[in-house]
Amino acid sequence: MRIGLDAMGGDLAPESTVQGAVMAVNEYGYHVTLIGREDEIREQLKGLDYPADKIDIFNASQTIEMHEPAALSVRKKRDSSIVKGAELLKKGEFDALVSAGNTGAVVCAATLSLRLLPGVDMPGIGVIFPTLDKPCMVIDVGANIGPKPFHLLQYGIMGDAYSKHVFSRENPVVALLNIGEESTKGTEFIREVHTMLSESNLNFIGNIEPRDVYCGKVDVIVCDGFVGNIFLKVTEGFADAASTLVKRELKNSGFVTKLGAFLTLPAFRAIKRKIDATEYGGAPLMGVDGSVIIAHGSSNAKAMKNAIRAAAENVSHKVNAHVVEELRSY
Amino acid sequence: MRIGLDAMGGDLAPESTVQGAVMAVNEYGYHVTLIGREDEIREQLKGLDYPADKIDIFNASQTIEMHEPAALSVRKKRDSSIVKGAELLKKGEFDALVSAGNTGAVVCAATLSLRLLPGVDMPGIGVIFPTLDKPCMVIDVGANIGPKPFHLLQYGIMGDAYSKHVFSRENPVVALLNIGEESTKGTEFIREVHTMLSESNLNFIGNIEPRDVYCGKVDVIVCDGFVGNIFLKVTEGFADAASTLVKRELKNSGFVTKLGAFLTLPAFRAIKRKIDATEYGGAPLMGVDGSVIIAHGSSNAKAMKNAIRAAAENVSHKVNAHVVEELRSY
Numbered sequence: 001m002r003i004g005l006d007a008m009g010g011d012l013a014p015e016s017t018v019q020g021a022v023m024a025v026n027e028y029g030y031h032v033t034l035i036g037r038e039d040e041i042r043e044q045l046k047g048l049d050y051p052a053d054k055i056d057i058f059n060a061s062q063t064i065e066m067h068e069p070a071a072l073s074v075r076k077k078r079d080s081s082i083v084k085g086a087e088l089l090k091k092g093e094f095d096a097l098v099s100a101g102n103t104g105a106v107v108c109a110a111t112l113s114l115r116l117l118p119g120v121d122m123p124g125i126g127v128i129f130p131t132l133d134k135p136c137m138v139i140d141v142g143a144n145i146g147p148k149p150f151h152l153l154q155y156g157i158m159g160d161a162y163s164k165h166v167f168s169r170e171n172p173v174v175a176l177l178n179i180g181e182e183s184t185k186g187t188e189f190i191r192e193v194h195t196m197l198s199e200s201n202l203n204f205i206g207n208i209e210p211r212d213v214y215c216g217k218v219d220v221i222v223c224d225g226f227v228g229n230i231f232l233k234v235t236e237g238f239a240d241a242a243s244t245l246v247k248r249e250l251k252n253s254g255f256v257t258k259l260g261a262f263l264t265l266p267a268f269r270a271i272k273r274k275i276d277a278t279e280y281g282g283a284p285l286m287g288v289d290g291s292v293i294i295a296h297g298s299s300n301a302k303a304m305k306n307a308i309r310a311a312a313e314n315v316s317h318k319v320n321a322h323v324v325e326e327l328r329s330y
Numbered sequence: 331m332r333i334g335l336d337a338m339g340g341d342l343a344p345e346s347t348v349q350g351a352v353m354a355v356n357e358y359g360y361h362v363t364l365i366g367r368e369d370e371i372r373e374q375l376k377g378l379d380y381p382a383d384k385i386d387i388f389n390a391s392q393t394i395e396m397h398e399p400a401a402l403s404v405r406k407k408r409d410s411s412i413v414k415g416a417e418l419l420k421k422g423e424f425d426a427l428v429s430a431g432n433t434g435a436v437v438c439a440a441t442l443s444l445r446l447l448p449g450v451d452m453p454g455i456g457v458i459f460p461t462l463d464k465p466c467m468v469i470d471v472g473a474n475i476g477p478k479p480f481h482l483l484q485y486g487i488m489g490d491a492y493s494k495h496v497f498s499r500e501n502p503v504v505a506l507l508n509i510g511e512e513s514t515k516g517t518e519f520i521r522e523v524h525t526m527l528s529e530s531n532l533n534f535i536g537n538i539e540p541r542d543v544y545c546g547k548v549d550v551i552v553c554d555g556f557v558g559n560i561f562l563k564v565t566e567g568f569a570d571a572a573s574t575l576v577k578r579e580l581k582n583s584g585f586v587t588k589l590g591a592f593l594t595l596p597a598f599r600a601i602k603r604k605i606d607a608t609e610y611g612g613a614p615l616m617g618v619d620g621s622v623i624i625a626h627g628s629s630n631a632k633a634m635k636n637a638i639r640a641a642a643e644n645v646s647h648k649v650n651a652h653v654v655e656e657l658r659s660y
Contacts, residue, residue: 069514132571132578142509146517179472179559184399187476187556210560211567226517227560229509230540234564237541241462242572248462256593263590266583 001028001312002094007036008063008081009101010299017100018044020304025054027305030312033094035060036081058093060084063101066297070104074112082106086113089290096291096311098282100299106292107143107285114290117320119327122147123287124155124225125294126162127232128310133216137162138177139286141228149192152176152222156202157330158286159220161322166313171203172219177227178207189224197222200330281310284319291315331358331642332424337366338393338411339431340629347430348374350634355384357635360642363424365390366411388423390414393431396627400434404442412436416443419620426621426641428612430629436622437473437615444620447650449657452477453617454485454555455624456492457562458640463546467492468507469616471558479522482506482552486532487660488616489550491652496643502549505538507557513537519554527552530660611640614649621645 003024007017014034018041021032031054034041038059045055062080064073074083082101086109089097099106103125111123124140139155140147156174163172176194178186183194185207197204208218210231223231250261281303282295291314295307333354337347344364348371351362361384364371368389375385392410394403404413412431416439419427429436433455441453454470469485470477486504493502506524508516513524515537527534538548540561553561580591611633612625621644625637 067510067512132574145509177560179475179556179563180397182397190556209567210563211570213564214567214571226509226520227557230507230557230560231564233509233540234543234561235568237539237544238565238568239572240541241544242569244462250594253596257596260590260593260595263586264580264594265590266587 001315002031002033003308003311004033004035004085004088004094004097005304005308006081006085006097006099006101006106007034007041008060009099010295010304011066011297012300013100014040014044016299016301016304019048019301020299020308021055022048022050023301023305024308025050028309028312030054030308031094032308033058033088035085035088036063037061058084058088064105066102068102068105070102070108073102074105074108083109086110086292089292090114095315096293098293098295098304098307098311100282100295100297100304100307103142103294103297106294110285110288110290110292114288114292116287117289117324117327119324120154120158120287122151122154123285124151124158125283126155126159126286127283128281129213129221131214131216135167136213136216136219136221138213138221138223138228138231140223140225141232141283142225143285145225145229147224149189149196152193152224153196153200154287154327156197156200156204156220156222157326158323159222160202161326162284162286162319163219165317165319165322167219169219173217174202174204174220174222175206175208175218176204177210177213177221177223177231179209181207181209183207193222282307284310284314286323289320291320331645332361332363333638333641334363334365334415334418334424334427335634335638336411336415336427336429336431336436337364337371338390339429340625340634341396341627342630343430344370344374346629346631346634349378349631350629350638351385352378352380353631353635354638355380358639358642360384360638361424362638363388363418365415365418366393367391388414388418394435396432398432398435400432400438403432404435404438413439416440416622419622420444425645426623428623428625428634428637428641430612430625430627430634430637433472433624433627436624440615440618440620440622444618444622446617447619447654447657449654450484450488450617452481452484453615454481454488455613456485456489456616457613458611459543459551461544461546465497466543466546466549466551468543468551468553468558468561470553470555471562471613472555473615475554475556475559477554479519479526482523482554483526483530484617484657486527486530486534486550486552487656488653489552490532491656492614492616492649493549495647495649495652497549499549501533503547504532504534504550504552505536505548506534507540507543507551507553507561508537509539511537511539523552612637614640614644616653619650621650
């Protein structure tokens with residue numbers, strides 16, 4: 001398995017990316033191509049222990065920063081790690097590409113270089129979301145913020161294929177994120193999507209309210225990219241705020257409460273492991289003709305390693321072939 | 331102060347509403363008119379201790395259930411507690427109306443009976459959202475799910491007036507909920523709202539991402555009703571899921587961890603008090619020509635009492651007069 005990694009992508013890059021690549025090489029035996037500024041990558045590789053034939057570097061002199069406008073920077077920065085990564089994947093230099101860089105730029109570069117799968121009109125980011133039961137895919141969480149209703153039908157079909165072939169779920173349950181359960185709820189756009197999903201062959205159970213997502217009764221949650229992105233960021237923000245609140249309260253507590261908190265730590269560590277986003281690796285960019293995994297901007301080395309593993313799984317489960325097959329039967 | 335209360339509204343009504351009314355009467359000395367099925371209300375009042383001249387009942391034979399279509403049920407159920415409540419407020423039978431019933435029906439009945447304030451084109455629900463610092467108003471969270479950009483400008487102005495006069499904040503900070511901070515982010519609709527808010531006299535600081543809402547640096551957060559409703563329900567759902575996760579983990583823990591959890595309880599109780607939505611009472615329905623407070627459907631007696639208090643504050647701070655004044659100056 002050969003994975004290309006945008007070595008410059010992410011808030012902690014290139015340290016996180018290079019270390020994550022070395023971990024993946026040593027743990028899983030993959031080959032990793034690090035794409036980015038060669039001197040910086042070599043600097044990071046110094047002193048790390050790995051089989052030399054398993055890592056190589058492709059020099060790309062530019063980087064697209066996190067807040068640069070996506071389409072413009074992809075057009076202008078032709079020698080950036082993101083653009084080069086997408087081009088190298090297209091050429092078959094590796095089997096999958098991982099980036100924790102500017103999400104919009106990754107979507108844009110991947111779509112331009114790789115093109116879309118037959119039957120797909122817009123790519124969608126399908127994040128793997130931990131719940132109280134099993135993880136589900138929420139698609140789209142930001143690739144396409146002004147979608148047409150049929151894009152969301154395609155997201156449902158792609159999520160269904162992913163859920164079947166990567167999570168081995170039979171007849172995955174698909175739901176539409178909405179502000180109420182009744183089919184009459186929501187905007188005209190949402191109601192149109194509801195009708196399309198109802199008329200499809202998917203195991204569509206109707207609308208799901210955000211508060212019911214966490215119980216994990218659903219395998220695929222379909223939404224437009226704007227709403228999906230809000231959904232994702234509210235969850236992240238709330239988790240951070242809750243953690244801050246607990247720490248602050250404990251700091252002002254007496255000895256007994258502090259002792260209690262100390263004794264409770266194992267339970268909280270276990271919870272953290274269960275819902276730790278870094279465990280699930282990155283989010284597959286569904287619908288492009290190639291395996292692309294988008295990792296969180298704040299990914300550390302472990303998260304990068306897991307994103308590389310997720311990319312390899314995407315390839316070995318032939319996700320795209322199954323997506324094409326499912327789309328053809330609709 | 332005379333408050334009208336939809337005695338049939340909410341998952342726990344009429345027990346929660348009647349008990350909440352009695353608490354408010356005893357604690358604050360308000361007069362409360364309970365609107366709903368007289369026999370059921372009388373049954374609930376039995377055995378409760380309160381000054382008899384402070385509570386009266388207005389019989390309304392119908393109730394609008396939580397999942398009935400709003401506009402249709404308001405048109406058909408003319409003798410429902412919600413429709414009667416709005417009509418009685420219009421007639422001046424009391425100073426403000428509180429309902430934990432079907433939100434859409436409350437918005438619809440209030441708009442029909444009371445009409446809108448001059449300068450307002452659509453009402454908005456402004457929820458008071460607890461953060462790590464001070465509470466902020468998020469407007470709209472579901473009254474208007476297909477808004478025009480200028481509706482959101484009006485929400486900003488109304489939120490600003492509320493923040494100034496109820497929370498006594500000087501020059502309230504207003505932000506627009508979006509998926510990124512840059513002004514180029516988001517849909518065309520959002521960018522149009524951004525331009526309008528930038529050109530207004532509001533203290534507008536630009537876009538805010540959901541994860542930054544919780545830190546509490548902002549006084550008013552403007553959003554469309556669909557996104558605002560998703561925002562609110564994700565927060566609720568996540569809080570419930572986190573609590574379930576902690577309980578489940580502790581149940582499977584050993585004695586020492588359980589002891590630790592017991593010792594930590596005071597800190598968690600303190601946190602719960604701080605972020606307890608029931609403490610903040612209900613959400614004002616901004617823009618209608620009358621004081622209407624929408625309480626959460628799951629409100630218990632304490633939450634109902636606090637919603638009644640919030641309604642009284644809305645009246646005593648002359649929120650609507652200030653809204654009209656602010657709108658006139660734009």
